[in-house]
Amino acid sequence: MRGGSSYFLMGDVVRAILSFLGLSLLLTSGVAAQQATRTQPVTGIRDNGTGFHALVGARVVTAPGQVLDDATVVIRNGLIQSVGRNTEAPAGARVWDLTGHTIYPGFIDAHADLGMDAVPEGGDVGPTHWNPQVRAWFSTTRNLQDDPERRAALRSQGFGTALVVPTEGIFRGTASVVNLGDAGVRDRVLRSDLVQAVGFQRSFSLGGAYPNSSMGTIALIKQTFMDTDWYMRAWGAYEDSGRAFLPPETSEALAALADAVQGNQPIVFETGSEEEYLRAYKLAAEYGVDAWYRGSGEEYRIIDVLRGRTDPLIIPLSFSDAPDVDDPESALNASLADLRDWYLAPTSPAQLADAGIRFAITSSGLSSLNEFLPNLRIAVARGLSTSDALAALTTTPAALLGLENTHGTIEEGRVANLVVSEGDLFTEEATVRDVWVHGRAYEVTRPPEIDPRGTWLITSDDEWGFEAELRLEGPLNRLRGSIDVAGPDGASIDLASAEVVAETGRIEVRFDGEDLGYEGVALLAGSVRGEEFYGWTSLPNGANPSFRGSRTEAFEGATRGTVAMNVPEIDLPFIRPMMEYGVSAIPEQPAAVVVRNATVWSQGPLGLMENADLLIQAGTIVAVGPDLDAPRGAIEIDATGKHVTPGLIDPHIHSGVSSVNESGFAIVPEVQMGDVVTHNNIWMYRQLAGGLTTAHIKHGSANPIGGENVFVKMRWGSLPEDLKLEGAPRTVKFALGENPKRRQGRYPDTRMGTQEIIRDHFLAARDYEREWQRWEANGEGIPPRRDLRMEAILDILNQELLISSHGYRADEFLALVRLAEEFGFRVQTLQHGVEAYKIAPELAASGVAAVVWSDWGAFKLEAYDATVYNARILIEAGVVTSLHSDNNEIASRMNWEAGKLLRTGLTPEQALSTVTNGSAKAVAIDARVGSLEAGKDGDFVIWSGNPLSQFTRAEQTWVDGRRYFSLEEDAAMRVQIDRERTQLIQAILSVGENDDEDEDRGRRRRPGRN
């Protein structure tokens, strides 16, 4: 995830210390006067300040884009009574002279973490939910706790109001809108339990085995949505019956989700990446929930997707630290993906605004809250207008949270939530002076009341006396300067540090004593009063001469630093995926393409043809044969001397998904790999480069019955949904042998147990089916619940979800084949099948296809009887046979895997069939891919020579009649990648120099700050 450890702006130190020591001061009192609407009796003497204030002289930004200079804001009883220019402070109001300051509407955080949902020791109690990660019953209102430090920290960044979102679990509970003042808990809630919160990462601390994967999490979310629906109906049936039978189970979590599932309460999805956003969106659409999205900071990667969407979007200012490029080898290790992320993530807010996408900005998603304002300024420096920035912190979240009539602007009658800043918070390194919440002022920082900048002549008459000229310059929060010591041993020394201590009006300076003949550091401190300066020094020799000084010259310059674009403008075109070899658009699909004069391995009835042509129109193969007529305008490719084969197919890989195994249960067919496909997968490009065009992404092998697999085509540059092979059969992963039985403490522990748990679930699914049938016939009692797991198993039994089973040994495979036969269906494929050759006749008889390796074996005990002749024996026995990789890397060279079979006596076409037509047939996608035949997809590879030779390489790879890979384009992209990497590494180095306080500085540089 994003972010490093916390860091401070020099100028933030004071504020941070104040905030985190809990030293935030309540400056006013008085709005507790509304006794008639409070239930708690007053103990002791009542506290009744007037609550009547006039803030005068400030620049007031009343709403995004609207500014009143030198205006007066009058506050009374927590509300804004008036705001305007040329308004006198009303008599009786406490007057705050804020000349030179800026007032903004109080910020609203639409996704704040107040840290109030820590898991109780021993876990949650009561009838909540069987899964500890489902905490939808948790209410931030009911659990609102006094947490002054956290609130003060949020206030220090300008926030007065927040949607407090719980953070633990997958279903996390309800978020409430609270004000961030220090009033009692009953006075802080503005909107109770407004939205349900859901996230895609589980909490380790909550425990529970399931889910432990991305797809398991999504399966749990789906099942929970459906269970909620059932829960309402079940209880309804029970009540309607007059409680004539035993009640259904009690689940506070499901009860709490009822509104959300019915679309009456929003769900805010916290997403940690662009992929999670895409998944949340799909899930929300599928289940018809009213979704809000907490973004990830990766919005710049999906601007095209977000454009036009109006669902509430709340983005964090989560910007990556720069990759370490401080030495050549570190720089060598910096990926373009990381470099681009460093440069581009800060432009996400501006890009969203430019695309007309409305968004709120949250303080969440940062490793430290102190990053918030600095990162906000970076976003502004990188193109976000200050009015868009302010809107994202005020009017947009106000409208989202239903506070648009009370919050978000400075207007008469609005709640007096204000941010008082000593300068422009968005463009200058200005600190927040006060935050007003419901008419009460909370001090955040006090700017230094002295300005020590200028030239001082200081003299000391002590024994170690001296005369020196001290120069202090630069913005107040980044003072720098030098000291010139007069006399024969004198020297001019740059100050190591200089800072103003705000509360005391003192200036503290350090410098190296070496040039004065002292080994060590000299300290100098003094109190400034007007143009006079009194202080003492601490010299490395232990002497402490005192001195006095007077200012001989003032320093003219801005009192605080401004924030500006500090990185070079680099033209980084939008690419997808946002990494090496990403493309600006997927390749065009020509109306017609004809490949001429090649050796064509049709892998179909036409066999292997010399000097043949291949014609593809609109992505589909039209003809294969000699001297084809091509339509006018067809793209002609001369492939004389080349070989052309169908695009290669790998029926077993695990790349391109966010997780591989859901091992929380032994039986998990409800989880779907299709839910977690990711396009951010460099392997897809490399596999294309090796001629692969279609792959079957498998669930892992941790379970006797694993999850549902997914077929993808190598459409590099597409989003996950567009990668999927349309109309592909549904398949499910089974696993036998060592892997599923080695999970400690989870049944099964033996091959026998593996067989039995599968059988038991087959039986359970039949029972489930009968329960439904019974209920549908008579409608009596509690309606059955829809169970995604049981439904998936029924699909297996009905051969709608085809079994693709991992396994090695002959015995376990034979047992599964027989088990399927017992239930009247057929296993589609055995995968790995190191010993498949031992039961080749049985597989042929049962119609089971074999997906095996060429020469991989002996990496574990059950793989010891591997033989490269496996495929040969299977083919001789009449088994449909394919090779597979089960490995990112090998998937990128499947032609050579097939080539290894030549030495077993297979013909070249037979050998190639194990990565083309045989593969397609094995996994039942042969209607579309696997051979060069009219009507099939235009997926093909042009090879430099015999594709089965170790000396051959792929020159072009086409998918759907689009050229996704060619050696020429590859070469051009490498040049572009090198250029971008060089530019970005230089950009990091150019930023780093002024930010070197930190030992870990290389990792901290941010593009866009001063």
Place this chain on the structure above:
Amino acid sequence: MTTTTTMTKRGVMTGYLSRAGGVSALTLAVAIAAAAAPLLSPTSVSAQVRMTVPPQSEPVALRGATIHTVTNGVIENGTILFENGVIIAVGTDVEIPAGARVVDVSGKHIYPGLIDAYSTVGISEIGAVDVSSDVNELGDFNPNIRAEIAVNAESRHIGTSRSAGVLVTLTTPGGGLISGMSSAMSLEGWDWEEMSMKSAAALNVNWPNPNPRRGRGRGFGQGRGGPPQGPPPTYAEQVEKLKNFFAEARAYRDAAAAGEQTRTDSRYIAMIPAINAEIPVVVSADGAAQINDAITWAQEEGLRLVIRGGRDAIHVADRLVANDIPLIITSTMAAPGRQYEGYDGAYSMPARLHEAGVKFAISGGSGTLYTNRLPWEAGVAVAFGLPEEEALKAVTINAAEFMGISDMVGSLEPGKQATLLITTGTPLDMTSDIEQTYIQGREIDMMDIQKFFFQKYMQKVLQNRRIVS
């Protein structure tokens, strides 16, 4: 085992085991089933388990082949004569002594046996079965470990490696900072003692990594509150340990030479040939900084350095060339090291190093269990620009020279061992077959476990087919 006099007579499975050619494999199999059923009886199958053959007992002349000597060019229609396991003559005009067995290998090719400079054949049997592995000894410093004595002569990987043309391995321990001694093994013999060509051929050092790369976490994490991880030892600490061990070894040697009474230390004793530069010190190093630091160190120590791994060696190419430091490339058939590198980053590395003038061998390092893939490791480099003869050198003479065994193997020259392949073409490409091998003049039984399973279970297919039909 009877010796055979022609290629075609060898074994009963010749047609069956080799390329089916124009005939459909199925037809062929059925034909064999019908015509040769008695020969495929279970008895004949069990007799086919790999047999160790006796030492060469009579001179052998292989005649009529294209001989790829590696060091002295290619000889068309040549003859190679060997006796008592040693090559007597190679050429077109070889005098064949009386009593020699002459084998006509017209149309075939003869290559030296391939050498895997970095292998675990014999000391690692099944990957995930820890007890079947003797690769990694405990502790940081194990120079006294010698791989040879743990080599299992019955390992299944020996047969499959030989079938792929790999006839000599530098079987090498791993682990720690000093892993132990590679042993040069010829892949034929009744036991390790008979197989061993050189007991302590090279000392192996694992250079620490100053730039461990951190992955960028995406996907599904440990979740909130996951367990933390402790810091690893630093680079400087590890390098210091290594330097100190060499200093102690040198002090031990010098004290012993000076006649000082010292307690014996088997580790330092084992180090002496290495610090005296009598045997190579093979340093595993992939990063440029690793390689640079290893070179600086080895030069200070006066070692005979060989770098193994060398993924970023191209960035240190000038120095490798200037100092004549050879490289054993462990991963040509591998993923690119970094996302921005070309998909062929590893495939094309040998070609780029060759252009830069670096001397290298290629090992079968893409998987410790897969010495049989050594030819593909070299072949892929040819697909991506390395001249074929250079690829061949990388798995023959270069490996032999770097590891100090080129007096015995690595090329077809008089005086060297008759360890060679008879093939239908280059052994680096799967489109050709390796038909027969000789190791130290012994005509090798070409059976291996994979062919054995093939023969046995083809029986099942054929029996079943008879029942069905």
